[in-house]
Amino acid sequence: MRKLNLAGIALLFVGGFSAVASTAAAEVIRVDINKMAYSPATINAHIGDEIEWTNNDIVDHSVTEKDGKFEKIIPVKGKAVIAVKNEGIIDYYCKFHPNMDGKINVSK
Numbered sequence: 001m002r003k004l005n006l007a008g009i010a011l012l013f014v015g016g017f018s019a020v021a022s023t024a025a026a027e028v029i030r031v032d033i034n035k036m037a038y039s040p041a042t043i044n045a046h047i048g049d050e051i052e053w054t055n056n057d058i059v060d061h062s063v064t065e066k067d068g069k070f071e072k073i074i075p076v077k078g079k080a081v082i083a084v085k086n087e088g089i090i091d092y093y094c095k096f097h098p099n100m101d102g103k104i105n106v107s108k
Contacts, residue, residue: 026083028052031102033061033074038102045084045106052081061100066091 026048032039033055045051055061055074063080064071072080084090084106094100 026050028081030054033057033100036097036100038100041101042103042105045104047084047087047106047108049106050081050083051104052079054079060096062095063092063102064095066093071095 027046028050029043029045029052031043031051031053033053034057036057038053043051053061053063053072053074055076055078058076060076061074062071063074063082070082072082074080084104087106087108090104090106092102092104
């Protein structure tokens with residue numbers, strides 16, 4: 001049976017710790033809806049991040065992906081959240097107010 005010396009154990013611990021420490025944590029990116037607009041209208045995200053929209057207007061809105069992959073209805077003072085899972089560009093709009101639009105640039 002082999003025994004590890006303290007230096008070997010320390011090396012294993014530090015090596016394992018640095019690998020864990022270098023992994024980026026997912027973020028929550030917030031988008032406000034005010035005065036019939038998404039703010040900010042364009043955001044950058046990474047795979048695994050969550051996007052949270054908050055409706056501060058006096059009417060309901062939606063977050064509708066232009067290719068039809070998702071749709072969230074956001075009531076007055078409500079919130080909606082999605083997690084981004086794929087790299088690429090997500091174009092979205094409000095189905096109630098089509099002049100409202102936004103974009104999410106998703107990278108690894």
